[in-house]
Amino acid sequence: MKKELFIERILLFLALSSIGSLLIITVFIFWEGVPLIAHTGLKNFLLSSHWAPTRGHFGIFAMIVSSIFVTLGALVLGVPLGLACAIVLAEFSPDRVKTILKPTLELLAGIPSVVYGFLGVVWLVPLIRDYLGGPGLSVLAGSVILGIMILPTVISISIDALNAVPDLYRDGSIALGATNWQTVRRVVLPAASSGIITAIILGMGRAIGETMAVIMVAGNALKIPTSILDPARTLTANIALELGYASGRHREALFATGIVLFIIIMILNFSATIITRRR
Amino acid sequence: MRLDPRISQTLMKSLLWFLTGLTLFILIFIIVNISIKGLPQVTLAFLLEDPVDMGRGGGIFSTIVATIYVTALAILLASPLGVGSAIYLTEYTREGWVTRIIRFGAECLAGVPSIILGLFGFVLFVMKLGLGWSILSGGLTLAIMVLPIIIRTSEEAIKAVPQEYRLVCYSLGLSKWQTITRIVLPSALPGISTGIMLSVGRSLGETAVLLFTAGAALRTPLTVFDSGRTMAVHFYILAREGLSMPNAYGTAAILMISILLINIVAYGLMQHLMKRYS
Numbered sequence: 001m002k003k004e005l006f007i008e009r010i011l012l013f014l015a016l017s018s019i020g021s022l023l024i025i026t027v028f029i030f031w032e033g034v035p036l037i038a039h040t041g042l043k044n045f046l047l048s049s050h051w052a053p054t055r056g057h058f059g060i061f062a063m064i065v066s067s068i069f070v071t072l073g074a075l076v077l078g079v080p081l082g083l084a085c086a087i088v089l090a091e092f093s094p095d096r097v098k099t100i101l102k103p104t105l106e107l108l109a110g111i112p113s114v115v116y117g118f119l120g121v122v123w124l125v126p127l128i129r130d131y132l133g134g135p136g137l138s139v140l141a142g143s144v145i146l147g148i149m150i151l152p153t154v155i156s157i158s159i160d161a162l163n164a165v166p167d168l169y170r171d172g173s174i175a176l177g178a179t180n181w182q183t184v185r186r187v188v189l190p191a192a193s194s195g196i197i198t199a200i201i202l203g204m205g206r207a208i209g210e211t212m213a214v215i216m217v218a219g220n221a222l223k224i225p226t227s228i229l230d231p232a233r234t235l236t237a238n239i240a241l242e243l244g245y246a247s248g249r250h251r252e253a254l255f256a257t258g259i260v261l262f263i264i265i266m267i268l269n270f271s272a273t274i275i276t277r278r279r
Numbered sequence: 280m281r282l283d284p285r286i287s288q289t290l291m292k293s294l295l296w297f298l299t300g301l302t303l304f305i306l307i308f309i310i311v312n313i314s315i316k317g318l319p320q321v322t323l324a325f326l327l328e329d330p331v332d333m334g335r336g337g338g339i340f341s342t343i344v345a346t347i348y349v350t351a352l353a354i355l356l357a358s359p360l361g362v363g364s365a366i367y368l369t370e371y372t373r374e375g376w377v378t379r380i381i382r383f384g385a386e387c388l389a390g391v392p393s394i395i396l397g398l399f400g401f402v403l404f405v406m407k408l409g410l411g412w413s414i415l416s417g418g419l420t421l422a423i424m425v426l427p428i429i430i431r432t433s434e435e436a437i438k439a440v441p442q443e444y445r446l447v448c449y450s451l452g453l454s455k456w457q458t459i460t461r462i463v464l465p466s467a468l469p470g471i472s473t474g475i476m477l478s479v480g481r482s483l484g485e486t487a488v489l490l491f492t493a494g495a496a497l498r499t500p501l502t503v504f505d506s507g508r509t510m511a512v513h514f515y516i517l518a519r520e521g522l523s524m525p526n527a528y529g530t531a532a533i534l535m536i537s538i539l540l541i542n543i544v545a546y547g548l549m550q551h552l553m554k555r556y557s
Contacts, residue, residue: 007456008371014363018430019384021423025391025399032402084298092292101303103546108306110542112484114515115531119309121518148305181288202390209392211487212515236394236487243401243491258398262391269390273383 029262033255045256051222053242053250060257062224066139066232067208067261069225070218073143074150074207079200081147082154086199089155090162091184102159109152117216120145125217134229137219142232145213150203157202161195162188198272205268209261211236235261310535317532320525326533330497334513335523339530341499345414345507348500349493350482352418353425354475360422361429362464362471368430369437370459389427393487396424400492412494415503420492421485425478432477432549436470437463439556469552476545480538486511510534 037045040058048059089102120141129136165188173183189196219231220241233241239254239261246254282290324338331337364381372378400420410416440463448458464471486509494506495516508516510530517527 004455008367011363011367011371012377014360015367015381016384017360017364018388018426019380021426022384022388022391024403025395025423028399028402029395032398081298081302084295085302088295088299092295101299103543105302105306106546107310107539107542108302110480110484110538111309111535112486112511112538114484114486114511114518115309115313115535118514118518118527118531119312123312151302179284179288181291182284185291205390205392209390209394211392211394216519236392239394239398240487240490243398255398255402258395262395265390265392265395266387269387273386 026262029255029258032252033257033259036249036252036256037259039249040253046260049224051238053246053253056249058249058253058256060235060238060260062222063233063235063238063257064260065224066218067234067236069139069228069232070142070146070214070234071204071207073139073228074146075200075204077144077147078150078154078203078207082151082199082203083158083196085151085155086158086162087184087189090159091188092180105155106152108148113149113210113213114216116145116149117213120213120217128229132229134227135219135231137217137231138229139218139225139232140228142214142218142234143228145217146207146210149210149213150206153206154199154203157199158192158196161192161199164195165191194275194278198275201268201272201275205265205272208234208268209236209265211240215240310539313528313531313535317528317530317535320529321533325529329499330513330526333522334497334517334526336526339510339513339526339533341497342508342510342513342530344499345493346483346509346511348414348503348507349417349421349489349509350479352414352503353421353482354478356418356422357426357429357478358475361426361474362433364426364430365433365437365471366459366464368434370455370463385427385430388423389431393424393485396420397488397491399423400488405492410504412492412496412506413504414493414500414507417489417493417507417509418503420488421482424485424488425481428478428481429471429474432474433467433471436467436473436549436552439470439552440466441556467552469548473545473549473552476541476548480541480545483509483534483538483541484511485509486515490515 036058045058045060047061049062050057050059085105089098093101124141124144125136128134128138128141169187169191170183173187214234215237218234218237220233220237221231222233225232235257239257243254326338326343327340328338329341330339368378368381400416404410404416404419405412444462444466445458448462489509489512493509495508495512496506497508500507511534514527514530514534517523517530
């Protein structure tokens with residue numbers, strides 16, 4: 001019996017590894033970044049757009065705005081497309097089509113972000129430059145690529161939400177003479193709404209945290225974008241572009257950028273968890 | 280004037296199917312495009328020669344070695360932690376605050392963006408622990424990244440093993456641990472392998488984490504303390520610095536096709552397991 005207890009203790013220890021890692025990550029990111037925020041002042045850090053690390057200016061406002069723009073753009077494209085796929089898969093396709101289509105669409109999740117970024121540079125950026133103007137590397141290019149990259153998240157969570165709606169609801173609606181589409185729009189979608197909102201929130205988290213693809217297509221310019229054809233540097237891109245050579249205050253500033261990103265992501269995750277719980 | 284419900288239904292269904300078709304088209308476009316331009320580059324020499332002149336010439340051998348090295352290390356570190364966590368969550372506790380904290384930790388960890396993990400791995404392993412840019416630093420950080428994937432899939436797999444199996448073992452006088460190691464884990468093995476394969480897929484394609492923890496040295500890494508450039512990092516550098524488009528496409532093709540194959544097999548295994556126990 002003593003051995004059993006010993007094993008249980010060890011397993012508990014292993015099970016604490018994920019929450020433990022999360023805590024250590026949080027501590028280290030804050031430990032490295034907070035001194036700079038204290039030095040520059042929270043207001044200056046968050047609300048100034050002046051980023052010139054060599055001269056001691058650390059303002060990330062432009063990057064926060066860029067991250068938000070690119071993420072909203074990704075949602076405009078990714079949510080309708082993902083939701084359409086989810087509705088077709090969960091409601092309108094025969095079983096045989098579903099068993100092929102669902103795993104096929106899941107392959108989108110397996111394509112590495114550098115490949116998305118690369119194809120964005122090769123295909124999308126020239127298209128935007130030639131037909132819409134501007135440098136091509138832009139908020140729009142970032143949004144389109146991220147919109148595609150969040151599809152797997154949006155699709156799979158929305159499908160789960162739609163499947164969780166009991167068939168009784170559908171049968172009742174059909175029996176009252178509604179068409180399939182009326183049933184989906186008036187009965188199934190409202191019933192699945194909290195799950196679909198979770199899907200959108202997690203898609204948002206995925207978009208705002210994505211790094212490599214955005215660096216490759218968004219242009220990384222250090223100013224607030226005024227149109228979707230302007231180049232922009234997101235929070236993630238800022239970290240990845242400069243971490244390689246930064247030191248001292250400059251490196252601390254990158255960790256401080258990480259803190260902002262981390263807090264945004266945690267707020268999104270929290271809201272998703274709370275919405276799912278309530279369901 | 281209101282549209283006839285049957286007509287609006289036909290319109291909406293066509294629109295939804297069109298959007299689904301568009302998504303499918305994007306996927307196929309990506310796979311076909313990379314394969315057509317990349318596969319002709321892939322020869323035996325390309326796979327077995329080291330990169331020459333920063334990757335402008337030669338093959339990708341050293342990057343394949345670095346990729347396998349760092350991935351294997353990550354899986355080796357994360358599997359015991361992940362499977363152990365899953366066993367604890369499913370077999371040893373009732374749902375309560377302990378499980379809620381553990382699950383919350385795993386969920387949040389899954390949502391942490393890779394650039395944050397890269398920052399973390401860089402400051403802790405590379406700088407503070409003095410491991411430098413190395414296979415070890417990369418493997419440790421990747422292990423944290425794939426841990427939630429292994430926990431989630433292992434938990435599902437263990438839960439799918441019917442309760443009767445356990446009851447029979449207890450009635451035969453086996454202890455809890457014997458039941459788990461001799462009956463539950465072997466039955467759940469296909470599902471656990473799925474989680475491990477998905478983790479391999481995730482690791483192969485990861486760039487942001489490895490760029491800042493494993494570094495970008497082009498020499499073949501020998502020990503875990505050597506720096507190594509993985510295929511994904513190599514592809515990123517080739518493409519971004521415009522060193523060699525043919526080599527970039529070739530690397531991308533190998534990378535993408537291996538990940539897709541791994542994901543397809545993993546999916547098949549999981550379906551197989553679910554069918555057996557449902």
